[in-house]
Every structure is written in C-alpha cells, then in structure tokens.
Amino acid sequence: MQRQALEAYLKDYLQIDRFKDYAPNGLQVEGRDEIRTIVTGVTACQALIDRAIELGADALLVHHGFFWKNEPATIVGMKQRRIKALLAHDISLFGYHLPLDGHSVIGNNARLGEVIGFDNVRIVEQVPQNLLWRAELTVPVTPAQFMARITERLGREPIHLAAEKTQISSVAWCTGGAQDYIDTAYELGVDAFISGEASERTFHSAVEQNVHYFAAGHHATERYGIEALGKHLADKFGLLHHFVDIDNPI
Ligand SMILES: [Zn+2]
Structure with a gap:
C-alpha cells in the first residue's frame, strides 16, 4: 500500500485529532512510498531500528517515537544516529503515543x-x-x-x-x-x-x-498495543508484519 494511505488510515482509526499529546502522532520520518513490510515495537531505539533494517521494513511503527516536547530540537548524537539509519534505508517511522494508549480495541x-x-x-x-x-x-x-x-x-x-x-x-x-x-x-x-x-x-x-x-x-505494560496494531494492519491490508520486542527492565 502507499505510505500516504497508511498514514491517512491510522489518523482515522486511532482518532488522532481527539488527543492532546507531547509528541507528533503519525509520520515522523518519511521513507519510501510503497509499504509492504512493517515492523512494530515499543520504542524507536537503535536496536529496534537495526532489527527493522535486517527485516527489510518499509515502515517502523512505535509507541515511543521522536520529537518529544521537552527534548532538544537538534538532531545530534544518539538521535542523529537513529534518524540517519532510518533515512539511509528509506524506512518511514510512524509514532503513536496517547492515541495508542487510549484506543478501545487495540490500545x-x-x-x-x-x-x-x-x-x-x-x-x-x-x-x-x-x-x-x-x-x-x-x-x-x-x-x-x-x-x-x-x-x-x-x-x-x-x-x-x-x-x-x-x-x-x-x-x-x-x-x-x-x-x-x-x-x-x-x-x-x-x-x-x-x-x-x-x-x-x-x-x-x-x-x-x-x-x-x-x-x-x-515497557512490559506497553508491548501489547503496538503489536495488536501491527496485526490489525497486516490483516486489513495484507502487509507482512513483524513485532520486535527489545527487552527493557523498566
Ligand atoms: Zn509509554
């Protein structure tokens, strides 16, 4: 499917306009237009991005993405490495925070x-x-x-x-x-x-x-929503989906 169609579907399905949030919900880093393989995970950390690259992801969907209100706006250090890896592999990053907590079925x-x-x-x-x-x-x-x-x-x-x-x-x-x-x-x-x-x-x-x-x-309480979202998208649009659980003791 087209990236823009996926973005539009999720905006509606997760009722993004109903939420006041601390980070942008939706497309955060733009990759290729055609999406066949999606990877889901809790946090857009380097380990998850590396797995998404290995799995041939066209899009990575997470609960904790980038660009939080209280963080520096500059793209340096750890954030630069993460974004560089996504851009180098033409992988889109979609982040859904409160809309994913609150969804009445897959939240x-x-x-x-x-x-x-x-x-x-x-x-x-x-x-x-x-x-x-x-x-x-x-x-x-x-x-x-x-x-x-x-x-x-x-x-x-x-x-x-x-x-x-x-x-x-x-x-x-x-x-x-x-x-x-x-x-x-x-x-x-x-x-x-x-x-x-x-x-x-x-x-x-x-x-x-x-x-x-x-x-x-x-991490443990927020593993289930993003996985369920990935399954929902795979079923609905025939996408290939991998949920990747990067363990976190917190
Ligand atoms: Zn959280």
Whole structure:
C-alpha cells in the first residue's frame, strides 16, 4: 500500500485529532512510498531500528517515537544516529503515543486488561482520552494471588507497594509511566492500581490511601498495543508484519 494511505488510515482509526499529546502522532520520518513490510515495537531505539533494517521494513511503527516536547530540537548524537539509519534505508517511522494508549480495541490499556484477563472492564469516564480503565473481579483475590497473576501473564515480576487490604476485588490501570493516577484510583475507591513505573512518592500514596500498587513495567505494560496494531494492519491490508520486542527492565 502507499505510505500516504497508511498514514491517512491510522489518523482515522486511532482518532488522532481527539488527543492532546507531547509528541507528533503519525509520520515522523518519511521513507519510501510503497509499504509492504512493517515492523512494530515499543520504542524507536537503535536496536529496534537495526532489527527493522535486517527485516527489510518499509515502515517502523512505535509507541515511543521522536520529537518529544521537552527534548532538544537538534538532531545530534544518539538521535542523529537513529534518524540517519532510518533515512539511509528509506524506512518511514510512524509514532503513536496517547492515541495508542487510549484506543478501545487495540490500545495499550485495552490489551493489558485482556492479557491479565480482567472481567467487567470499562473505561473511567472522568479521566480524558480513555487513559484510565477499571475492572471488577468476579472472584476477589489476595494481593499475593493478584501479584502472581500479573507475574505469570506479563512474564515479569512487578514491584508491589502493599496496602493494608487483604482482598482485591476492584482494580484500575493505566499503562506506562502513569503512577500518579494512583490518587485518582483512590478516589474511584478501587483496591488496586497498576501502571508501569513507580516514583518515591507512589509508596506513600499507596500506604496512606490503602491502595495496592503494582508497577508492572513501563515497557512490559506497553508491548501489547503496538503489536495488536501491527496485526490489525497486516490483516486489513495484507502487509507482512513483524513485532520486535527489545527487552527493557523498566
Ligand atoms: Zn509509554
């Protein structure tokens, strides 16, 4: 398919105009016009770009792309090497940040709920852009059981900041670096909150508000959306798709 057709489809499918974001959503680096092979991955790091080159990608689609609002605008050093590699191989880079977190079917939050296997899932309407989700557990579990389930499903042990509650029957989550939503989770009255990372202050929020917090990994919680997006595009447009998981302990 044509690069411009892919870009236009994703703009509509991910409802990009609905989101206020810190990075441009869509085409960030322009490569060749014809797209047959796509590679997806979480972050446009050098290792992912190198794999995309090896796999003969025409386009690389990521959750964490380039040109964040707070970063220097210059193209030097690490950023120069990454962009140079893409341009040298005529590979387009597409980045989708919040629109990929919030998408109701293939988004990171939707997919994380499926991967962990939550029931009665819904979007928390008070928080804009579909960024906070919640579920009621059909059978309440102990914090240890809850932890074991996340560990098993994500293949990675979370950091657990324990509260006093002995049972978990409701949970909220937001993938990535959204630990500060723990205070919103408390206001919602849920027993547990899941995000990717933890800050020093997160510990006190968990203890003082009696909400179990699980930092399940920024990378680990955001692997599923971009992979699902790649599969969706492969099915819809007959593209060849490779999801590449460059492991990251954070
Ligand atoms: Zn993220």
